[in-house]
Amino acid sequence: MTHEVVRHLLDDYVAGDLTEDARVPVLDHIGVCAICRSEVDDLEKLAVQAAALPRAVEPPVQAWAEIRSVIERDARVERTVSRRSSSRFRAQPYALAAAGLLVALVSSGGTALYLRERAAPSVAVAPPAAATADPAGAATLAAFTIEENNYLREAAPLADVLEQQQGVLAPETVAQLKKSLRIIDDAILEARNALARDPGNRTLVEMLSANYRHKVDLLRRTTEMTRSS
Amino acid sequence: MKMLAVEIKDPADGPGADDVRRAQVGDVDSFEKIYREHSPRIYALCLRLMAGDAQSATELMQDVFIRAWRRLDTFRGECAFSSWLHRLAVNVMLENARSDGRRTARVLPMEDTGKLPGAAKSSGIELSMDLESAIASLPRGARMAFVLHDVEGYQHQEIAGQLGLSVGTIKAQLHRARRLLRERLER
Numbered sequence: 176m177t178h179e180v181v182r183h184l185l186d187d188y189v190a191g192d193l194t195e196d197a198r199v200p201v202l203d204h205i206g207v208c209a210i211c212r213s214e215v216d217d218l219e220k221l222a223v224q225a226a227a228l229p230r231a232v233e234p235p236v237q238a239w240a241e242i243r244s245v246i247e248r249d250a251r252v253e254r255t256v257s258r259r260s261s262s263r264f265r266a267q268p269y270a271l272a273a274a275g276l277l278v279a280l281v282s283s284g285g286t287a288l289y290l291r292e293r294a295a296p297s298v299a300v301a302p303p304a305a306a307t308a309d310p311a312g313a314a315t316l317a318a319f320t321i322e323e324n325n326y327l328r329e330a331a332p333l334a335d336v337l338e339q340q341q342g343v344l345a346p347e348t349v350a351q352l353k354k355s356l357r358i359i360d361d362a363i364l365e366a367r368n369a370l371a372r373d374p375g376n377r378t379l380v381e382m383l384s385a386n387y388r389h390k391v392d393l394l395r396r397t398t399e400m401t402r403s404s
Numbered sequence: 405m406k407m408l409a410v411e412i413k414d415p416a417d418g419p420g421a422d423d424v425r426r427a428q429v430g431d432v433d434s435f436e437k438i439y440r441e442h443s444p445r446i447y448a449l450c451l452r453l454m455a456g457d458a459q460s461a462t463e464l465m466q467d468v469f470i471r472a473w474r475r476l477d478t479f480r481g482e483c484a485f486s487s488w489l490h491r492l493a494v495n496v497m498l499e500n501a502r503s504d505g506r507r508t509a510r511v512l513p514m515e516d517t518g519k520l521p522g523a524a525k526s527s528g529i530e531l532s533m534d535l536e537s538a539i540a541s542l543p544r545g546a547r548m549a550f551v552l553h554d555v556e557g558y559q560h561q562e563i564a565g566q567l568g569l570s571v572g573t574i575k576a577q578l579h580r581a582r583r584l585l586r587e588r589l590e591r
């Protein structure tokens with residue numbers, strides 16, 4: 176084998192991935208070629224160093240608390256959702272989607288109502304500076320941000336599918352859907368802004384979470400409808 | 405600052421199948437045990453995949469465990485729980501990279517990722533070892549191939565399957581990673 180051929184086989188040679196009939200001529204060449212021999216030495220050294228790197232690194236201590244708060248909230252929302260949806264709806268995708276629209280609207284309306292009540296003079300609102308300095312608030316917001324990213328990631332491709340497939344739905348369904356999405360988006364935006372001012376407010380976090388979840392549910396059900404029609 | 409290496413326990417003393425079963429029916433405390441046991445391995449993987457950026461690595465790891473919790477019912481015990489989690493980590497990272505790319509084009513072209521400000525140093529834990537910094541400075545594709553194959557010990561075939569690429573592409577990325585690493589380590 177020539178140097179040109181062998182030098183392309185050195186990675187496999189060092190990894191032990193060559194068959195016997197390829198390995199022997201490579202070994203012969205290494206015996207006479209200083210360039211390939213030094214390349215093999217380097218590769219072997221690198222493999223040893225890589226294998227010796229620490230395989231475990233202790234994560235930051237606060238990481239678990241944030242995970243826990245997300246999964247505990249998950250469990251609470253799950254319980255609420257399972258109470259709401261009945262097997263009657265499960266059998267009928269259209270009825271289910273209609274229920275989704277309704278739930279989304281009711282909950283988004285709730286957010287608006289809550290925010291209006293909070294804005295009323297009788298409700299004390301913590302000043303922004305105090306709120307941002309609150310470490311518990313920062314943790315709540317940090318945990319929520321992870322969750323929010325998940326929702327955004329889930330919602331984006333669904334919205335893409337819907338955009339492309341909306342022709343298969345009845346125009347009034349599309350109009351209704353767009354209206355609902357707009358209401359949810361407004362509620363999300365309003366609650367998000369309120370949360371930025373008051374990062375420790377768990378009620379806001381839960382409402383925002385519920386709105387995101389409804390948005391993703393609504394998108395998912397509607398894309399399922401476009402697929403089945 | 406150094407990477408805080410911790411000892412890897414024998415899988416046999418790991419959280420038993422009992423913890424996994426209890427977590428599957430919603431026991432958060434059992435899931436915490438699983439987290440305590442597996443998070444150092446998953447975090448080390450995330451840290452390397454995210455080029456040493458501690459904040460992104462922490463977010464990725466949190467995302468992995470949150471999704472693991474949500475998908476626990478899909479774990480049927482055909483493979484070790486640690487392999488299941490590990491695969492999930494790589495998948496989550498790939499999904500995130502794809503959707504981030506679509507949403508904000510935050511993922512730079514492969515050639516440029518080595519120049520990210522967080523590439524060789526990190527906000528929290530600094531990777532002070534030469535090899536760690538050199539790995540962090542690799543382009544993304546080469547870095548993933550190297551971390552999964554040479555550090556984590558996956559086979560070409562497994563990595564190709566996970567990344568949705570051909571074995572030839574993985575080998576080419578590995579070759580490139582090793583060449584770049586040797587160049588950077590010589591300097």
Ligand SMILES: [Zn+2]
Nearest residue numbers: 178208210211
């Ligand atoms: Zn040669």
